[in-house]
Amino acid sequence: MTPWEMAAVLAAGTGAGAVNAVVGSGTLITFPVLLAAGLPPVTATVSNGLGLVPGSISAAIGYREELKGQGRRVVLLGIGAVLGGLAGAVLLLTLPAAAFERIVPVLVGLALVLVACQPWIARRVRRRREAGRPGRRDGGPLLFTGLTLASVYGGYFSAAQGIIYVSLMGMLLDETLQRLNAVKNVLAAIVNTVAALLFLFFADFDWTAVVLIAAGSALGGLIGARTGRRFSPAVLRTLIVSVGTAALVHLVLH
Numbered sequence: 001m002t003p004w005e006m007a008a009v010l011a012a013g014t015g016a017g018a019v020n021a022v023v024g025s026g027t028l029i030t031f032p033v034l035l036a037a038g039l040p041p042v043t044a045t046v047s048n049g050l051g052l053v054p055g056s057i058s059a060a061i062g063y064r065e066e067l068k069g070q071g072r073r074v075v076l077l078g079i080g081a082v083l084g085g086l087a088g089a090v091l092l093l094t095l096p097a098a099a100f101e102r103i104v105p106v107l108v109g110l111a112l113v114l115v116a117c118q119p120w121i122a123r124r125v126r127r128r129r130e131a132g133r134p135g136r137r138d139g140g141p142l143l144f145t146g147l148t149l150a151s152v153y154g155g156y157f158s159a160a161q162g163i164i165y166v167s168l169m170g171m172l173l174d175e176t177l178q179r180l181n182a183v184k185n186v187l188a189a190i191v192n193t194v195a196a197l198l199f200l201f202f203a204d205f206d207w208t209a210v211v212l213i214a215a216g217s218a219l220g221g222l223i224g225a226r227t228g229r230r231f232s233p234a235v236l237r238t239l240i241v242s243v244g245t246a247a248l249v250h251l252v253l254h
Contacts, residue, residue, distance in 0.1 A: 001208055005037040013213035017055030017220025020162060021062060021185060026052065026220075027159040028111060030213055039206055041104055042097050045157060047209040049089075050196045052158070055217025056189035062225020066182035074183060077139075078190050080148035085191030088155020089198045104157060105252055111160035112245065114167075124171075139172040146172075147187065154191040162188055185225075 001009070012033040016026030027048060034044035060067075067074065092100065146168045154161035165184040166177070173180065199205060 001037055006208065006212055008033050009037060009209055009212040010216045013051060013055070013216025014220040014223075015216075016052065016213070017059070017217030017222075018224035019220075020052065020055055020188065020217070021059035021221050021224025022181070025111060025160045025163060026055070026217070027157070027161075028108070031108075031159065034206075034209055037209070039209060040097070042092070042100050043204050043206060044209075045092065045100075045104075046199045046203045047205040048213060049158065049192060050199055050205055050210045051213025052217050053189070053192045053196045054214045055221035056185065056192045058218050058221030059225050060182070060185040060189045062222055063178075063182035063185050066179045067186065070179065070183060074186050077144065077147050077183065077187060080144050081151045081154075081187045081190040082194055084148040084151025084153075085155040085194040086198065088152040088157075088191075089195035090155075091152070092156050092195075093198070093202055107153075107157045108159060111163075114160045114163045139169065143168060143172040151187070151191045154188065155195045158188075158192070161191070 009030070012030045016029045018026075019029060020026035030048050030052070031044060034048060035041065039047065095103075147165060150161060150164040150168065153164070162184050165187055166180050169175070169180045169183065170177070
């Protein structure tokens with residue numbers, strides 16, 4: 001990488017760490033930057049997954065106050081995250097690169113739709129609560145299954161993984177958004193770590209990209225956890241959709 005490309009990757013990692021801590025979808029910031037730096041799509045995804053682990057962990061630590069009293073829930077849902085993250089990482093490593101290159105534009109498009117629809121999803125969740133239909137304490141088998149499947153997606157390609165988590169938990173659990181966001185950060189950290197352990201031994205990745213994203217995301221995760229509540233959701237959503245759209249256009253044209 002050139003010095004300018006390295007600076008761009010570091011900045012993207014910081015932005016992704018902050019965005020992941022608050023709403024998710026940070027991959028839609030780092031992924032197109034890695035592609036622009038010349039990495040092949042699969043190598044970019046693996047490098048991105050490895051680099052975002054420190055950011056996921058720092059975000060989870062930053063939300064430790066909101067995790068109080070949720071230990072049993074985190075352990076239960078964490079089991080699904082381990083299983084799903086491992087399955088998604090195995091799919092990434094076993095499916096042909098050509099298949100990945102065909103699937104990823106669809107996943108990026110799905111992620112952009114989820115990001116754009118997040119306000120509508122949040123309103124639906126609020127109306128459900130106001131109608132007096134609280135969720136079960138641990139969400140039951142439906143939440144466990146849904147989050148496990150979302151973790152398969154996260155292990156394969158993590159864009160908007162956090163939004164899927166929060167949406168599912170918001171519909172099935174009677175908790176505040178901040179407490180759900182704290183659980184989301186832990187689950188994302190689990191999936192990223194499980195996938196990263198597999199990638200370290202069986203995947204090709206770019207060490208320069210990994211180190212730059214890791215440094216940036218660790219800092220960004222702390223920043224996002226501490227100050228993310230002050231960010232305008234509309235501004236974050238616009239940034240994510242804009243960058244993600246650029247990534248989608250790049251993937252389709254190439």
